[in-house]
Structure formats: C-alpha cells, structure tokens
Amino acid sequence: MAKEVLRRAFLDLDLFHGGQADSVHGEFGPALGWCQPVNNQGQTTEDLVSDWIQNNHAEIVRIRDVLLAFTDPHLVAQGQALANYVLHDLVPAVTSAANDPSLTQVWLAERLANVGLLPMFGFPTRVRFLFHDRPGMAHEWPPERGVVDRDLDIAISQFAPRAETVKDGLIHTSVGVVDYQPQGNQVVEMPAPLGPARSIGFCRSCQAVDDSANPAPVCQVCGATAQDDPGYEIIQLSEPKGFRTWYGRTRDFEGLFEWTPRASRPKMGIAQLQGAQRANFEVWSDQATVFVVNDNNGYLFRFEKLLQGETWVVRDALAQVGVNNPPLAGGIPMEIRALASIKPTDVMVLGINNWPAGLVSTPTDLNCRAALYSFGFLLRCAAAAEACRRRFCCSGCAG
Numbered sequence: 001m002a003k004e005v006l007r008r009a010f011l012d013l014d015l016f017h018g019g020q021a022d023s024v025h026g027e028f029g030p031a032l033g034w035c036q037p038v039n040n041q042g043q044t045t046e047d048l049v050s051d052w053i054q055n056n057h058a059e060i061v062r063i064r065d066v067l068l069a070f071t072d073p074h075l076v077a078q079g080q081a082l083a084n085y086v087l088h089d090l091v092p093a094v095t096s097a098a099n100d101p102s103l104t105q106v107w108l109a110e111r112l113a114n115v116g117l118l119p120m121f122g123f124p125t126r127v128r129f130l131f132h133d134r135p136g137m138a139h140e141w142p143p144e145r146g147v148v149d150r151d152l153d154i155a156i157s158q159f160a161p162r163a164e165t166v167k168d169g170l171i172h173t174s175v176g177v178v179d180y181q182p183q184g185n186q187v188v189e190m191p192a193p194l195g196p197a198r199s200i201g202f203c204r205s206c207q208a209v210d211d212s213a214n215p216a217p218v219c220q221v222c223g224a225t226a227q228d229d230p231g232y233e234i235i236q237l238s239e240p241k242g243f244r245t246w247y248g249r250t251r252d253f254e255g256l257f258e259w260t261p262r263a264s265r266p267k268m269g270i271a272q273l274q275g276a277q278r279a280n281f282e283v284w285s286d287q288a289t290v291f292v293v294n295d296n297n298g299y300l301f302r303f304e305k306l307l308q309g310e311t312w313v314v315r316d317a318l319a320q321v322g323v324n325n326p327p328l329a330g331g332i333p334m335e336i337r338a339l340a341s342i343k344p345t346d347v348m349v350l351g352i353n354n355w356p357a358g359l360v361s362t363p364t365d366l367n368c369r370a371a372l373y374s375f376g377f378l379l380r381c382a383a384a385a386e387a388c389r390r391r392f393c394c395s396g397c398a399g
Contacts, residue, residue: 002090008059032098033108034108057083064082097112100115104179128150130147130155131143131146131245135187138186153341155240160243162316166253175321175323177312193242200215200234200237201219205224207264209270218232233298236337249322281353283350284349290343293339300338303335305329308327
C-alpha cells in the first residue's frame with residue numbers, strides 16, 4: 001500500500017524522472033532528493049507528497065480497498081489502521097530513512113525496501129564491497145573490477161580486518177573500512193565510513209542483546225556482568241559502508257589462508273512479548289530489529305584514521321600484510337567497534353511453555369543452546385517449505 005500511494009503521489013505531482021533504472025524497488029529518485037526543494041516556492045518532495053496525501057483521502061481509501069479485496073478477514077479488519085498509517089506515519093517514516101546515515105543506498109526506494117517500507121524484490125541489496133584496487137572513473141559505478149561483493153551479513157565476517165579473501169589465485173587481506181562514492185567523473189573517499197555508532201548490551205554468556213536506548217549495566221536475562229567470563233559488555237556497533245585492502249599487498253594462494261572470528265547468528269533484542277498460546281508453545285510474530293554481530297571474539301576492532309583520505313584501519317591487519325608504521329592521522333581518537341548488520345524484518349518467536357522433567361532448558365547451557373538451534377533450523381525448514389508452496393520467502397534463524 002505504501003508503494004502504491006507513493007507511486008500515485010509522484011505520478012500526479014510529476015516527480016518521476018529518468019535515469020533511475022538501477023533500483024528494482026521503484027523510481028522515487030535519490031534519497032538526498034527527498035528533502036531538497038523542487039520548485040520556486042521552496043517546497044521539497046517531502047512537502048509535496050505530504051500535501052498530496054492529506055488532500056487525497058478518498059483515493060487512499062480506494063487504494064486500500066482494492067488491495068484488501070479477497071484477502072483474509074483479519075487483515076480486512078485492519079483497514080482503518082492502514083489508512084491512518086498512510087495519513088499520519090508514512091511520510092515521517094520515509095523522511096527518517098532518507099536521512100538515516102547508517103543506510104548507504106543511493107536510491108530512496110532501495111532504502112525504503114531495506115527498512116521494510118517497500119517490498120524487497122529479488123535478492124538482498126545490502127551489498128558491501130571489498131576494494132582490492134583503487135577505483136577508477138565514476139562512470140564505471142558501481143565498479144565491476146577491483147572489488148569483491150558480499151551481502152552485509154556475510155561481509156562483516158569475510159571482509160572484517162585481518163580476514164583474507166581469495167580471488168583469481170591471489171589472497172587479499174582486509175585492513176579497514178572506506179566509503180568510496182562517485183562525485184562528478186571522479187571517485188572520492190567520503191567521511192565516516194564506519195557509520196554512526198549504535199550502543200547495545202551484548203551478553204556472551206546467554207547470547208542476549210539489549211537494544212534499548214540505555215542498555216542496562218548487567219545482562220537482564222542471565223545476570224552476567226563485565227567481570228564474568230564469558231560476560232556482558234556494552235559495545236558500539238557499526239555497519240561499515242565498505243571495506244578495503246592495502247593496495248598492492250597480495251600474495252599467491254597456495255591452499256591456505258587466514259580465517260577471522262565469525263559473526264553471531266541473527267539475534268533480537270530482549271523484550272516482553274505477549275504471544276498466542278498454541279499447544280505447548282507461545283507464538284509471537286511481528287516486525288522487529290535483528291542483529292548479526294562480529295565482535296572479534298570479544299576483542300572488538302580498534303580503528304584508526306589514515307593521514308591521507310578517509311580510510312580507517314586496524315593496526316593488526318596492517319601488520320599482517322607487512323605495514324608496520326602506517327601513516328596515521330594524529331589527534332583523532334581511536335574508534336572501538338564491533339561490526340554489525342542491523343535490519344528490521346518480520347520475525348516469529350516460539351517459546352516452549354513446559355519442559356519435560358530432567359531436561360535442561362536454559363540457553364546458557366551449550367548443549368541446550370545447540371538443541372534449540374537445531375529445533376529452530378528444523379522449524380525454519382518446515383516454514384520455508386510451506387512458504388515456498390504459498391510463494392512466499394522465509395530465511396534466517398535467530399538465537
């Protein structure tokens with residue numbers, strides 16, 4: 001419904017322009033254009049779309065009714081809530097995504113798909129590059145040479161500092177993060193490639209994540225503290241905008257290369273959920289934020305800025321390729337971060353009400369955690385088979 005309302009507004013307001021075929025999610029222009037003036041009165045795209053929505057209530061109701069035709073009665077009953085969302089919440093949500101510095105997508109529609117406001121068509125588009133050669137001219141953007149690309153969930157492990165990637169018989173070692181963007185016919189390094197920091201409470205004992213605005217000083221699930229081993233820690237997360245090697249420092253692949261600490265399985269933040277009772281289970285489903293975290297086995301990553309450009313590097317990674325005295329910028333504090341993939345998505349949570357006597361039911365026990373993961377993957381396989389039969393998509397298993 002959100003996409004159709006935006007399409008109608010852009011169509012009636014003559015806001016569609018050419019040159020946006022790279023986004024499969026819709027042609028709503030670049031994200032930067034949403035808050036920029038588009039006429040002599042100084043009105044922005046945001047202003048014009050907001051006015052169109054407020055002045056076309058009947059059309060919004062018609063769009064809603066067409067989309068709800070022949071759907072489940074439970075969904076039909078939410079018709080007024082859907083209309084109210086478009087009238088009061090849609091434009092602020094679009095503005096939030098357009099101005100979100102953690103989102104790297106150029107096109108507005110692609111950003112909206114990544115935050116769940118528009119459908120995500122095709123394969124995931126949260127792609128990050130590992131640059132193993134300095135990019136050339138901007139007309140070859142996104143680059144096809146001198147890069148390896150992976151979805152962010154994988155990139156935070158495979159492209160993490162000190163990680164090695166094999167391509168064309170050579171081993172490329174990631175040394176840090178960078179954000180290359182085209183400007184005119186050149187490609188430049190943009191500031192803040194780590195993106196904004198996000199604080200969470202991260203428990204390595206029970207695997208809980210506290211994503212509240214002010215994470216508690218101790219784990220709210222198992223009571224672990226920073227003094228425990230494994231323990232609980234408040235850490236800063238980053239979703240890097242890109243990764244790079246030290247150009248020219250490669251070596252031949254001879255069958256061996258270094259692995260780095262893997263990222264965690266997807267995790268939700270802790271919350272009190274009121275689920276529906278089904279047999280011996282409590283079932284909850286809604287949209288939630290899911291975290292995949294690479295905390296470097298608890299050591300985190302210590303980033304420092306190079307003297308030239310906007311690259312941030314990790315000294316251990318540079319030493320791995322023989323760069324022992326890197327030209328670092330003085331007076332700029334080190335950034336200590338964990339790498340992360342953070343995304344809102346639809347989630348189903350399944351809780352077991354009563355455990356048979358004699359079975360360990362706490363996730364702090366390794367055997368129990370393994371059994372729960374196995375059950376989660378089994379459930380996912382069953383749900384994926386059902387979703388495939390109904391032509392939906394299902395992926396991921398959170399711990």
